[in-house]
Every structure is written in structure tokens, then in C-alpha cells.
Amino acid sequence: MVMEYNPKIPTLRPYIDPDNQGFWDGVREHRLVIQKCKDCGLVIHRPRPMCPRCLSTEREWTPSMGKGVIYAYVNVIYQNAGYPGIKAPYSVVVVEITEGVRILANLYDIEPEGVRIGTPVEICFDDIADDLTLPKFKRLNS
Amino acid sequence: MFDEYLARRYRTTTRPKKEHYLVKDSAAIVGIGATEFSKDSGRSELQMVCEAVKAAVDDAGLQMEEIDGFVRFEMDYTDEMHICSSLGIPKLTYFAECGWGGGASCSTIVHAAAAIAAGVAECIVCYRGMNEASGRRYGRIPGTPSIMTAPRDHFGSILPFGHCTPPGWVAMFASRYLHEFDATAEDLAWVSVVCREHANRNPNAIFYDRPLTVQECVEARMIIEPLRLYDCCVDTDGAVAIIVASAEKAKKLKQKPAYIVGATQGNATEGELMTSYYRPVISGLPEAWYTGQELWRVTGAIPSDVNVAQFYDAFSPLIPMQLEEYGFCDRGKGMDFCRGGDRIRLGGELPCNTSGSHLSEAYLHGMNLIAEAVRQIRGTSTAQVKNAELSLVTGGLGIPTSAILLRN
Numbered sequence: 001m002v003m004e005y006n007p008k009i010p011t012l013r014p015y016i017d018p019d020n021q022g023f024w025d026g027v028r029e030h031r032l033v034i035q036k037c038k039d040c041g042l043v044i045h046r047p048r049p050m051c052p053r054c055l056s057t058e059r060e061w062t063p064s065m066g067k068g069v070i071y072a073y074v075n076v077i078y079q080n081a082g083y084p085g086i087k088a089p090y091s092v093v094v095v096e097i098t099e100g101v102r103i104l105a106n107l108y109d110i111e112p113e114g115v116r117i118g119t120p121v122e123i124c125f126d127d128i129a130d131d132l133t134l135p136k137f138k139r140l141n142s
Numbered sequence: 143m144f145d146e147y148l149a150r151r152y153r154t155t156t157r158p159k160k161e162h163y164l165v166k167d168s169a170a171i172v173g174i175g176a177t178e179f180s181k182d183s184g185r186s187e188l189q190m191v192c193e194a195v196k197a198a199v200d201d202a203g204l205q206m207e208e209i210d211g212f213v214r215f216e217m218d219y220t221d222e223m224h225i226c227s228s229l230g231i232p233k234l235t236y237f238a239e240c241g242w243g244g245g246a247s248c249s250t251i252v253h254a255a256a257a258i259a260a261g262v263a264e265c266i267v268c269y270r271g272m273n274e275a276s277g278r279r280y281g282r283i284p285g286t287p288s289i290m291t292a293p294r295d296h297f298g299s300i301l302p303f304g305h306c307t308p309p310g311w312v313a314m315f316a317s318r319y320l321h322e323f324d325a326t327a328e329d330l331a332w333v334s335v336v337c338r339e340h341a342n343r344n345p346n347a348i349f350y351d352r353p354l355t356v357q358e359c360v361e362a363r364m365i366i367e368p369l370r371l372y373d374c375c376v377d378t379d380g381a382v383a384i385i386v387a388s389a390e391k392a393k394k395l396k397q398k399p400a401y402i403v404g405a406t407q408g409n410a411t412e413g414e415l416m417t418s419y420y421r422p423v424i425s426g427l428p429e430a431w432y433t434g435q436e437l438w439r440v441t442g443a444i445p446s447d448v449n450v451a452q453f454y455d456a457f458s459p460l461i462p463m464q465l466e467e468y469g470f471c472d473r474g475k476g477m478d479f480c481r482g483g484d485r486i487r488l489g490g491e492l493p494c495n496t497s498g499s500h501l502s503e504a505y506l507h508g509m510n511l512i513a514e515a516v517r518q519i520r521g522t523s524t525a526q527v528k529n530a531e532l533s534l535v536t537g538g539l540g541i542p543t544s545a546i547l548l549r550n
């Protein structure tokens with residue numbers, strides 16, 4: 001089973017600003033890209049205007065393989081504690097990707113009993129509405 | 143994510159000389175007041191705040207016109223301008239606002255004590271009032287069709303995934319904490335059970351007449367895994383007011399002063415509002431660690447000097463995590479500290495959350511915890527620690543936070 005959205009309650013749209021625009025542009029094109037400092041090479045997520053290591057504002061978007069493992073997770077079981085427009089249960093995961101940063105997203109499939117820290121996952125993209133694509137994670141090879 | 147350089151900077155603090163700390167013993171909490179704690183107050187937040195301020199002024203033995211300052215929560219829907227109009231307070235010389243949700247609780251005392259130490263005001267009210275159970279809940283996204291874009295950048299990157307409420311945000315840290323230290327739901331249950339034991343002695347607590355067992359905790363319905371019902375605080379309508387006055391003025395008032403030995407705040411890098419999941423380690427609370435380090439530095443006290451503690455407990459895992467961050471036990475040993483409850487209940491080595499706190503008394507964003515810490519110094523708690531000399535309170539977690547240490 002996949003996550004179920006209630007069309008009467010729109011899913012919140014990401015807030016896009018000049019600092020994270022590249023990330024969300026990538027998502028719309030079904031590509032996962034991560035901010036990288038052009039001067040010192042530090043890979044950074046979440047996006048920000050300045051590299052916290054060398055204080056450079058020169059940055060680029062580097063493609064990610066989108067593979068990693070579940071670092072932490074929650075399963076939203078009680079509907080009132082979750083978003084009303086998404087049918088509970090659903091899972092929110094923080095995934096540590098091989099490039100070394102962590103990404104927060106949903107698990108594409110619903111199977112709360114099976115979610116474990118350390119489970120290998122890979123990125124996929126869910127076109128929820130004409131103007132909304134979200135990155136999600138699938139168990140590897142599923 | 144972090145290389146050695148950044149990790150080093152992450153651990154570094156700036157430490158000015160201790161003797162430059164002017165707050166120590168310059169001010170005291172002289173009055174505490176509250177409304178009843180309920181699920182449906184039936185009146186406005188402004189009215190409840192005014193009632194709590196009046197009760198605190200009476201408790202202190204002050205005249206209303208002696209109030210010359212206010213410190214509010216950024217999240218509060220009321221403000222000093224309207225409160226003064228209702229209470230007939232003629233003028234103020236100091237007013238301030240503290241950010242970061244429940245992280246603001248002890249921050250209000252930092253501001254008040256610092257203002258008093260600087261001579262800007264003499265008698266300052268810190269307060270919080272909320273119809274959180276019956277009214278506008280900040281803890282829930284209303285989900286009305288009109289809300290289309292998540293506010294602000296960091297929310298914009300988490301709310302679209304339905305990761306939108308405080309229990310979910312804390313559950314993410316908790317999943318990692320429980321995983322790294324092999325803790326179970328039963329371990330966690332002891333935290334809630336001890337808070338409930340203390341609430342069962344406190345007639346003002348919402349859960350005064352409702353005992354709770356470990357069994358009931360682990361069998362309670364799951365809210366957001368791994369947090370179950372009794373791991374979460376109790377939504378409350380009510381208001382609490384705390385009055386801080388100069389040490390000099392405190393001596394002339396009705397109550398035994400609770401002197402402010404130290405009041406500190408802490409922010410840590412790579413932070414987000416309750417979703418700081420991108421740090422090297424997320425099974426800890428670095429803001430609390432910094433706040434604690436600064437508190438021990440400016441006061442000269444050490445954790446083992448503390449006789450009683452009120453740890454901010456919007457959710458049960460936050461108590462063992464803070465025991466670690468404030469230095470009461472080693473990293474990863476917070477759960478051991480709480481297991482069985484003997485060390486944290488009344489009579490234990492560090493009685494914690496003696497009013498029942500957020501989990502069982504009321505959730506007033508930390509301000510009811512400050513009131514309880516003051517009662518411990520006065521000797522008037524319903525779970526009184528004998529001869530309590532040093533009383534600790536901490537502020538909200540997962541955000542920039544704050545703490546105070548009071549003495550008799």
C-alpha cells in the first residue's frame with residue numbers, strides 16, 4: 001500500500017527560497033541533488049546561504065545516488081497527531097545517504113511494523129499533484 | 143557531514159570570566175500565581191493571565207502599581223499592553239519577549255534577572271497563558287484548505303511530509319535514543335509513572351486522582367511511534383505568572399525569596415525548530431548541554447549539589463536525555479537513572495518533577511515547573527524535598543533552551 005492523500009485537504013507545499021530552490025527544482029525533475037561548497041567541497045544539507053566551514057557563498061548542486069539507510073524514523077499512528085490530509089498510518093524517515101548527509105522524507109510504502117533503523121533504502125519521487133512532487137524512500141530492491 | 147574542523151567548533155564555547163556574571167543573587171522569585179488547570183477554561187487567555195498575575199502579586203505581598211516590567215513568550219497570544227490595561231498597572235520601564243516555544247520558559251527569568259541586575263526594572267512579571275486544550279492549539283496544523291505553503295524554510299522542508307506536530311518531532315529523536323541505548327517502552331514508562339505519583343499528591347494537578355501503572359503505559363495507544371499516550375504531556379487551559387524582584391526588595395516582601403543563583407540560555411549549531419536531525423549525533427540535546435555547562439560555570443554549583451529538579455517534559459524521553467545533558471549521569475545512562483523510578487521519585491537521590499509536571503500536572507510551557515521549583519525552596523510543595531537548598535528548572539527541548547538554579 002502507498003500513502004493516501006485526502007484531496008480535500010491540500011498537502012502543504014514546500015517553502016521555496018533562493019537558498020533551497022536548486023533542491024526542489026531537482027525534485028521536480030526527479031533528481032536528488034545536494035548543496036556542495038564550490039570552494040572547499042563540503043556537502044551540506046539542509047541548504048543554506050553560506051558554507052559553515054569556509055564561509056564561502058559559492059555553491060553548486062551535486063547529484064546524489066539517493067541510496068542510504070534509515071537513520072531514525074517515526075510512524076504516525078494516531079491521525080490527530082499527524083497531518084489531516086494524509087491518512088494514518090504513515091512513516092517519516094531520516095535517511096543517511098551515502099554522500100554523508102541526511103534527508104527527511106516519507107517512506108513510499110506503508111508498512112509501519114517493518115520500519116527499522118539501518119534498513120537500506122533508495123530515493124523515489126511521488127508526483128502528488130500537478131504542482132507538487134515529493135522525494136520519498138523505498139526499501140532497496142522493492 | 144561534519145569533518146574534524148566543524149566537529150571541533152561544534153564543541154567549543156566562549157567562556158568569559160565567572161566574576162563578570164552579575165545576575166547571581168541579584169534577584170529572587172518573590173511571587174507565584176496560577177489559575178486552575180483544566181481542559182476547558184471557558185474564558186479568554188487574557189483573563190486567565192490577568193488572574194494569574196493578580197494571584198502572584200497577592201502571593202508576593204506587592205501592590206499592583208509596583209510592577210514595572212513584563213517578559214512574555216513570543217508564542218503567547220496576550221501582551222503586556224493589554225494586561226496592564228486590565229490590571230490597572232500604570233507604567234512599565236521594561237518589557238521583553240522570548241522565542242522558541244517552551245524553550246522560553248526559563249529564558250523569561252534570564253531576561254528579568256538580567257534587567258534587574260542592570261537596574262532597568264525592579265519588579266518583573268514573567269507569564270504564560272494558553273487555552274491549549276480547548277482553544278487555538280499551536281501544536282496542530284489546522285489543515286484548512288487555505289494553508290497551501292508551509293511557513294518558513296525549515297518548516298517548508300518537513301511539513302509537506304506530514305511531519306507536523308511536536309510528538310512527531312520528538313519521536314524522531316526518541317527513536318534514535320531508544321535505538322542507541324537499547325531502551326524499551328517499559329523503561330520509558332517509569333518516567334511517566336513517577337511524574338504521575340507526584341501528581342497524585344498535588345490536588346491542582348489534572349491527573350491528581352488518576353493513578354498510572356507501567357502496564358497501562360506500555361499498553362496505551364500509540365500516538366506517533368515510538369511515543370505512546372502517556373509519553374505525551376497533558377494539553378491544558380490555564381495561566382501561570384512568576385514575579386522576579388531585586389534581592390533587596392525581596393527581603394521586604396511576604397514570602398521567603400527563591401534567590402536566582404544562575405539563569406542561562408543555550409543555542410547549538412545545526413539547529414532547527416524541533417527537527418535538528420542533521421547533526422552528527424541526534425540522541426542528545428546539545429542546547430541543553432550548553433545551557434547546563436553555562437549554568438554550572440556561572441553558579442559554581444555542580445549537578446550533585448542540586449536537591450530537586452524540574453525537567454521540561456513535554457514528552458517522557460526528554461527527562462533521561464536531560465539527566466545526561468545537564469550532567470547528572472553519563473551519556474547513555476539516563477534511562478538507567480529512571481528505570482524503576484527510585485532515583486527520581488520523592489526520597490530518591492534527585493527527586494524530579496515533583497508537581498507531576500507537564501506529563502501529569504499541566505502543560506503550561508514550563509512556567510508551572512518554575513512555580514514548583516519555587517515551592518520547593520519555600521517548603522510548600524505537596525511532594526516536598528526536605529531542606530531543599532538548590533532547585534533546578536529547565537526549559538523546552540529540541541530548540542534553543544534555558545535553565546535556572548534557585549536557592550533558599
Ligand SMILES: [Zn+2]
Binds near residue numbers: 051052056
Ligand atoms: Zn566551504
